Amino acid sequence: MENPIIELHGLTKYYGTVKAVDNLSLKIGKGEIFGLLGPNGAGKTTTILMMLGLAEPSDGQAVVCGINATRNPIGVRRKVGYLPDSAGFYDNMSALDNLMYIGRLNGIPEKEIVSRARSTMEMVGLGGEMHKKAGAYSRGMKQRLGLADLLIRKPAVMILDEPTLGIDPSGIRDFLHLIRQLSRQEELTVILSSHHLHQMQQICDRVGIFVEGRLLAEGNMETLSRSLFGKDSFAVEITVRESLPAAEELEQQLLQLSGVTGVGINATTVALSCHTDITPDIVRLFVQNGLDVTGVHKKEYGLDEIYHRFFEHNVKKESFQWQVH
Amino acid sequence: MAGSLAYFNNFLSKQPALSSFGVMVRKEVGDHIRSWRFIVMLLLILFTFAGTMYVSLSNLGQVARNYNDPDHDFIYLKLLTTSDNSLPTFHIFISFLGPLLGIALGFDAINAEKNNGTLVRLLAQPVYRDSLLLAKFYAALLIVGTLFLSLVLLMIGAGLILTGVPMEATELYRILTFVVLSVVYVGFWLSLSICLSVAFRHAATSAITAIGIWLFFTVFYQIIVNMIVRAILPDPASLQTEQVIAYNNLLLSLLRVAPSQLYTDAATTLLMPSVRSLGPLTMEQMAGAIPTPLPFKESLMIVWPQVTGLVAASTVCFAAAYYLFMRREIRT
Missing domain, CATH: 3.30.70.2470 (Protein-tyrosine phosphatase receptor IA-2 ectodomain)
Incomplete structure (x- = not known):
């Protein structure tokens, strides 16, 4: 891959004696939509936090946009937008004020901030509800607001952690469509983490499969199924x-x-x-x-089978229950 | 205070580049001012202020004519310290309410953000972690400082209109130092409660713990110290004078572990210029002393250890909060 925008070299993270992420190496190119796929507790969020410099790797390094995330976390966070899985907003402030607060924190000049916040709200389809209190927003609207929150900063990379959690099916479709459209329009690199197979299949260019902190396989659907099933295709x-x-x-x-x-x-x-x-x-x-x-x-063989093939040897670990549509 | 005024100018003129710290302070100040708990605390303090002012104003004439009192000329200090025993004086009230104010402004500083899911989102922005903590502390102190300063200025203005007595420079210095002292005192409780808000996951736990610490120092600490000293103190009749003084000093030093004791000691000395010492004085020390008010600088020297103690205690709490927060994993 030429000029990858994200490079992870031997990234490892221990929590006590538990290895949350195990010697992870990965490259993601500019403009790509990459899906991190894996059951809960597979180390997806930890990996993301290390990419943002919000968690310190025990070993290895994460280089994002040419910046070492551990050494210069502020530099990375200027370029990378992150939407956490349980993103919250200040409920007593209007959605627009929430957005403007984030805009100000990112150093957007006071003159531009109102117009930019408004146009971003329009972009994610919340133009009509921008003066409502964030506390009155539904889960789906909050996710859109979270997306606006990333977009107002004009990031080079967007990282969305479980962005579709708790949204109804039609909401999910619209949301993923919006992400894909924005990514293509603005040449954004997008990283999504999820345990929903079909959603990833819909929008990702490439996926990486995570189990117990290790990246078992990565590639597009075709290469994944070939590498996994070999001749028995x-x-x-x-x-x-x-x-x-x-x-x-x-x-x-x-x-x-x-x-x-x-x-x-x-x-x-x-x-x-x-x-x-x-x-x-x-x-x-x-x-x-x-x-x-x-x-x-x-x-x-879709992602379902790929997923099952990985986990059929892991049936004893009943701790995760993923949804298969 | 000049710094805080400059900040307000910044807010008003909407300058383009405000640092992320400034943005956070601005938002925190806005949040506090609109919050119910601040309004409740504000009303409480306003009522006690009005009550104590009413009592002291109605007794002022009598106090000012009491020529036996070396402080009788300091009308404005008398406004703050006169009472007819129906109500405690204002600084005694502040020694109770100040902690509540500090706790109210800080007990959910970090854990509420964490529980709402705004903390992760905020820290994913290009901001330093410590500026969030500092902004929480600074914004609350800014409000407390503004509140006390405006109260005291109101009092001075009202006193000027009602009595027509011009104010002396030393009175102004003493009153302004009293304001700074009160802000430092509230600042201690604020940094304690912010520290607890980092340490505990639930806002209710940190609030209860902070109030527990406050109650302990206000009510139980004196009782416990008195009990212990009584248990170890030999019969006073069998002691030399120096030994009695030594025991007395020990008792006072133990009592001064409580921040409210430090505050009332310092406030009393500042507001009553004739107070010469906070410990016992022997007859030899008192011999030849003329009961006159001390100059401002001398009073300041007397309260300096108290002020240092309060500042040190706040710094320790803030440093603990900082230590806990900087190393904390931010995921919930």
Whole structure:
């Protein structure tokens, strides 16, 4: 990658003896939308805080916009906007005043501040409600206000921690659309953290998968699924009406088909994995054997499967429950 | 005070470049002034001020004609210290209410921001962490200073209109020093409560702890010190005079651990120019002394240890708050 805007080199963070982030190295390019994906407690927020110089790394370094975040946190924070997952506002102040306060803290001249705050509120679609008290805002409106809060500073990088938490589905769609649009318009680099697979899939150019402080894989959907599933990139599941009489015999026959790499037989379902798409051949074989096929389901590997593949070995850790839509 | 006035000028003229510290102070001052708890404290202090002024004004003529009192000429100091025992004097009231004012302005300084989720957002801005803490402290002191100064100036103005007696320079110095002393005293309780607001997660816990410390020093501390001294003190009849004085000094030193004791000692000395010592004096020391008021500088020398003690205590609390806050992980 040429001229990455964010470089993490061997970033490590201990909380006591617990390793929250483990030797993390990552590069993110300008204008990219990068998704940090992982269950709760995977070290996403800690990584973000280290990028902002709000937490000290135990080892390694984070370089953002060419500035070392630990040595010069103020310099980094001038360029990077951060929306924390539980961002709050001063409830007794109007939304516009909240925004202007942040603007002033960032040294926006007094002459420009009102017009800039207003235009930012328009940009995130809160133009009509800018004089309401922030306490009267709904969760979705607060997230938009948080976005305005980042945009008024004209940052080079936006970091949003769990930005879609607690917003209704249509709100999420609009919000993500807004982020994507703004990122493209202003050539903003955006980092999103989430444990929602589909949302990340919708807007991210690249994702990194975090588990227990380690980055297990990174890349776009295509490379991720190739690196994870290797040759088994197709999977077919076939359901029959009655339980299979001669399971072993069927298994042998299926394995002889070219391209099939694995067969798993349950009472009434057969799961197959194969290199190439040979669903018609498989169905034909079932029909020739006189089995009543009631369903054929071809799996496509989306982020869901990527995610599951990572966590299926981790089932014992029931502490996280992610949502799969 | 010139600095604070300059700040107000800044606010009014809306100069373009205000540092992030200035922006925070401005916002904090605005928050405090609009908050109910400040309005309640303000009313409380205004009422006690009006009450004590009424009592002292109605007794002023009698006090001013009491030629046995070496301080009878200091009309404006008398306004602050005269009482007919129906009400305590103003500085005694402040020794009670000052801590409450300081606690009210500081007990939720940091933990409320943290619980509202505004702290992380604020610290993600290009601002230094310490300027937030300092802004909280400075803004509250600015308000307290303005409040006391305007009260005292009102009192001087009213006194001037009602009595027509011109004010002496030494009276003005003493009264202004009294204002500074009161601000320092409130500043101690403010920095204590800010420190507690950093240490405790919930605003209620820090408020209760601060009020507990205040109650302890106002009510129980004297009782405990008296009990201990009585237990270790031998029969006074069997003691030499020097030993009695030594024990007395010990008792006083122990009592002066309480900030309110320091404050009332210092305020009394400043407002009553004839007070020569805060400890016991022997007959030899008193021999040949003429009961006259001390010059301002001498009174200041007497209260200097008290003022230093108060400033030191506030600094310790503030340093503790600073230490706790700077190293704190900011995630909730």
